[in-house]
Amino acid sequence: MKVILLEDEYLLNSNIKEFLELKGMLVETYLDGGELLDNCDLKADIAVLDIETPGATGFEVIEWIKQVNKYLPVLFMTAYTDIESIKKGYSLGCSDYLKKPFDLDELWLRMQQLLDNSAFTKVSLTNDIVFDLEDEQLYNQDEILKLTKIQGKILKLFVEHKNTVVTYELLRDEVWNDFFIKINTIASHVKEIRKFLPKNMIESVRAEGYRLNLH
Numbered sequence: 001m002k003v004i005l006l007e008d009e010y011l012l013n014s015n016i017k018e019f020l021e022l023k024g025m026l027v028e029t030y031l032d033g034g035e036l037l038d039n040c041d042l043k044a045d046i047a048v049l050d051i052e053t054p055g056a057t058g059f060e061v062i063e064w065i066k067q068v069n070k071y072l073p074v075l076f077m078t079a080y081t082d083i084e085s086i087k088k089g090y091s092l093g094c095s096d097y098l099k100k101p102f103d104l105d106e107l108w109l110r111m112q113q114l115l116d117n118s119a120f121t122k123v124s125l126t127n128d129i130v131f132d133l134e135d136e137q138l139y140n141q142d143e144i145l146k147l148t149k150i151q152g153k154i155l156k157l158f159v160e161h162k163n164t165v166v167t168y169e170l171l172r173d174e175v176w177n178d179f180f181i182k183i184n185t186i187a188s189h190v191k192e193i194r195k196f197l198p199k200n201m202i203e204s205v206r207a208e209g210y211r212l213n214l215h
Contacts, residue, residue, distance in 0.1 A: 002026040004047040019104045051078045066093045071122045073114040158212035167209040
């Protein structure tokens with residue numbers, strides 16, 4: 001799991017980074033919002049942002065985040081207590097607020113809750129393309145990318161077994177309920193799915209099946 005951290009107070013930034021790394025998280029950390037906007041590729045599972053930061057505020061950063069990946073959970077850490085600031089954060093798409101000062105264990109609990117809520121539904125395949133495991137549908141931002149029911153089930157299986165080989169046997173068991181389907185038929189469905197994804201994201205594994213390469 002990877003977190004993007006924006007906090008301009010150096011000591012707090014360092015303490016949070018060290019704490020989250022002890023929890024097994026990868027932490028991409030910034031002291032300046034402008035630096036984040038210039039350098040971050042947004043390949044992460046959650047963002048934790050201060051609001052009052054130099055270069056660009058947390059509000060400006062979340063606006064950018066939601067343009068790139070609207071499904072990424074965002075947690076604000078802030079000393080702001082006025083209702084208008086809180087309303088603004090939620091209107092921009094933040095998932096939760098944590099008021100300073102706070103205990104690092106509380107931060108971790110809030111993050112776990114957001115990660116648990118997001119992990120079961122939407123999976124980002126690229127910055128724009130998201131697969132919803134619940135409705136087995138593929139989206140490019142707000143646009144639905146048309147998959148057949150069979151293709152949705154195939155892609156769900158690939159996502160659930162990302163970076164490992166999904167065999168022809170497993171596909172027959174899970175998608176066609178153990179009914180014998182020719183490999184050419186499976187390949188035809190995979191070919192249609194590939195049209196929506198980056199080249200080589202779905203890799204053919206000779207005589208075995210397919211692998212969805214996702215990092």
